[in-house]
Amino acid sequence: MSFNWTLFFEPTPYGDGIYLNWLLDGIFVTVSLAVTAWIIAFVLGSLVGICRTLDNELLRKFAISYIQLFRNIPLLVQMFLWYMLFPEILTGSLKTWFVSGLSPNISSFIIAATALGLFTSARIAEQVRTGIQTLPKGQRYAAIALGLTNRQAYTYILLPNAYRRIIPPLTSEMTNIIKNSSVASTIGLIDLIGQIDRINESTNSIVEILCGVTIAFMLINYAVLTIMHIVEKYTRLPNMNHGG
Numbered sequence: 520m521s522f523n524w525t526l527f528f529e530p531t532p533y534g535d536g537i538y539l540n541w542l543l544d545g546i547f548v549t550v551s552l553a554v555t556a557w558i559i560a561f562v563l564g565s566l567v568g569i570c571r572t573l574d575n576e577l578l579r580k581f582a583i584s585y586i587q588l589f590r591n592i593p594l595l596v597q598m599f600l601w602y603m604l605f606p607e608i609l610t611g612s613l614k615t616w617f618v619s620g621l622s623p624n625i626s627s628f629i630i631a632a633t634a635l636g637l638f639t640s641a642r643i644a645e646q647v648r649t650g651i652q653t654l655p656k657g658q659r660y661a662a663i664a665l666g667l668t669n670r671q672a673y674t675y676i677l678l679p680n681a682y683r684r685i686i687p688p689l690t691s692e693m694t695n696i697i698k699n700s701s702v703a704s705t706i707g708l709i710d711l712i713g714q715i716d717r718i719n720e721s722t723n724s725i726v727e728i729l730c731g732v733t734i735a736f737m738l739i740n741y742a743v744l745t746i747m748h749i750v751e752k753y754t755r756l757p758n759m760n761h762g763g
Contacts, residue, residue: 522724522726522727523722523724523727524727526538526718526722526724526727526728527539527542527727527731529722531721532721538718538721538722541714541717541718542711542714542718542731542732542735544709544714545709545710545711545712545713545714545732545735546711546735546739548624548628548708548709548710548711548713549697549700549701549710549711549712549739550697550739551628552628552631552632552635552700552703552708552710553635553693553696553697553700555628555632555636556631556632556635556636556639556696556700557636557639557693557696558636559632559633559635559636559637559640560635560636560637560638560639560640560642560643560692560696561640561643562640563636563637563640563643563644564639564640564641564642564643564644564646564647565643565644565647565678567582567585567586567640567641567644567647568582568643568644568645568646568647568648568650568651569647569651569673569678570582571583571586571644571645571647571648572648572651572652573669582644585641585644586641586644586645588641589637589638589640589641590638590641590642590645592638594634594635594638594699594702595702595705597634597637597638598630598631598634598635598702598703598705598706599705599706600634601630601633601634602627602630602634602706605617605629605630605633606618617629623707624707624708624709627703627706627707627708628703628708630706631700631702631703631706631708635696635699635700635702635703638699639692639695639696639699642692643689643692646685646688646689646692647678647681647682647685649685650680650681650682650684650685651677651678651681653681653684654677654680654681654684658676658677658680659672659676659677661676662675662676662677680756682754683754683755683756686747686750686751686754687751689747690743690744690747690748690751693743693747694740694743694744697736697739697740697743698736698740711732711735711736712732714732715728715729715732
C-alpha cells in the first residue's frame, strides 16, 4: 500500500488552488465556530454559575434546572434539535432572511454555535460556581463590610479571584469545545471535519486526509494550551494556593 502524502499540494478540480486551501478553510471555520461558541458559553455559564451562589431561591432553582437540562442531553441530540427548531422559532422577515437570505453554511454555523455554546455553558456554570464557593468566605464578608453591593462584590472581588482558580478546567473546556465542534458537520457545516468528505471525493485518499485533519486538531489545541498556560502564569496570585 502506498500513501500520497503530497495530495494537499495538488490542484483541486475546481481551479480554486490546492487541497491545502480547503483544509485551511476548514480550520478557519472550526476555529471561528469554537471561538463564537466559547463566547456564548462563557457569558451564559458565568451568569448561571453566579445564580447558583446567590441567596435568591428562585434564581438558584433556575440555574440548577438550566445546568441539568443542557448538561444531560447529548450534544448531538441538541445539535439536531436546534437544527429543526431554530428556523421555527423565528418569525416574519427574520425567518425569511435566515432560511432564504443566508447561505446554508452560515445558517448551519449559527445553529452549531448556539447549540455548542449552550451545551458548554452548563459545564462552565458548574466550574464558576465551584470557583466562587472555594474562595474564603472572608472575602465576601470583607466586601460587604467595605460597603460594596452584592454586584460590586462579585464584579471586583469574587469573580476575578474565582476565574484565576478555574483557569485549568476552563482550558480543558476550550479544548473540548474545539473537539466537540466536529459534531457540527452532521448538520451540514463545512468545517474541518466536513472537508474530509469533500477532499476524499476528489482524491480517494482517506488515510492521508484523516492524518492531515488529526494534525490540524492537534496544532489548534496545542495553541490553546500554550496561550492559556501564559494566561495562567500572568494572572496567578502569589498566595492563591493558600486561600487567595
